[in-house]
Amino acid sequence: DSGVTQTPKHLITATGQRVTLRCSPRSGDLSVYWYQQSLDQGLQFLIQYYNGEERAKGNILERFSAQQFPDLHSELNLSSLELGDSALYFCASSGQGAEAFFGQGTRLTVV
Amino acid sequence: SQKIEQNSEALNIQEGKTATLTCNYTNYSPAYLQWYRQDPGRGPVFLLLIRENEKEKRKERLKVTFDTTLKQSLFHITASQPADSATYLCALDMRGDSSYKLIFGSGTRLLVRP
Numbered sequence: 001d002s003g004v005t006q007t008p009k010h011l012i013t014a015t016g017q018r019v020t021l022r023c024s025p026r027s028g029d030l031s032v033y034w035y036q037q038s039l040d041q042g043l044q045f046l047i048q049y050y051n052g053e054e055r056a057k058g059n060i061l062e063r064f065s066a067q068q069f070p071d072l073h074s075e076l077n078l079s080s081l082e083l084g085d086s087a088l089y090f091c092a093s094s095g096q097g098a099e100a101f102f103g104q105g106t107r108l109t110v111v
Numbered sequence: 112s113q114k115i116e117q118n119s120e121a122l123n124i125q126e127g128k129t130a131t132l133t134c135n136y137t138n139y140s141p142a143y144l145q146w147y148r149q150d151p152g153r154g155p156v157f158l159l160l161i162r163e164n165e166k167e168k169r170k171e172r173l174k175v176t177f178d179t180t181l182k183q184s185l186f187h188i189t190a191s192q193p194a195d196s197a198t199y200l201c202a203l204d205m206r207g208d209s210s211y212k213l214i215f216g217s218g219t220r221l222l223v224r225p
Contacts (some may be wrong), residue, residue, distance in 0.1 A: 002154065031211065042217030043200065058179070083192040090154050092213075098204055099144055100213055102154030 003085030006103035018079040032074040054067040081110045115216035130188040134201035143204035191223045
C-alpha cells in the first residue's frame, strides 16, 4: 500500500459529461502529481501541485483542470468528455525524497 | 522536446538469467533518473534512483547504471524470477527551482519463464 488513495476506482460516463477524480496523498507529502495512462500507452504527465500551488504543467488539455486544497488532497476535473479521454488516471505524491508514490488509479471509461 | 526511449518489444528470458533493460533519452540532462515497476492495472512502484554523478546503484538483485555522456541508463535484474514479470518504466527527474516532474518512458515488458 503506497499510502496514496484515489477515488473512485472505476468511473463510467457519457461523452460530453464532467467528472471529478479525487486523490489523498501520503501523510505529510506536499506534492501531488496527476498522470494519464491510455491503453498500451505510457504515463503522460498532466500537472503538479505543491502545497496548494500549481508548480508544473504537462500536456494537459484545456478541458481538464486540477486543484490542491488546504488539507493537501487534490481533485482532477475532466469536462466535455470525449471517447479518447478513456484511460487510467493516476495520482502520485512525494515528500522530501525524490521518489513518487502512486495510487491505484481511477479507470475512466467514456461511452 | 525531451524524448525517452525504452524498448517497446517485450523481453522474454529464462528464470535465473539476468534481465537488462535500456533507457535512452535525448535533449535533456536530468540530475536524477528513476526506475519503477508497474503491474497490469496498478500504479507504478518506485524501485531505484540514481544521481547524475553516480555511475552505478545497487539494491538487492537490482542494479542501475547511468551514463550521462551516452544519455543512457541500464537496469539489470540478476537471478530473475517469474515474480519479476512486469513492465519496467524509467523516468527522468526534471527539477526546476520550484517545480518537479517525472517524465516517464513507455516502459519495457519483462516476462520471466519458469
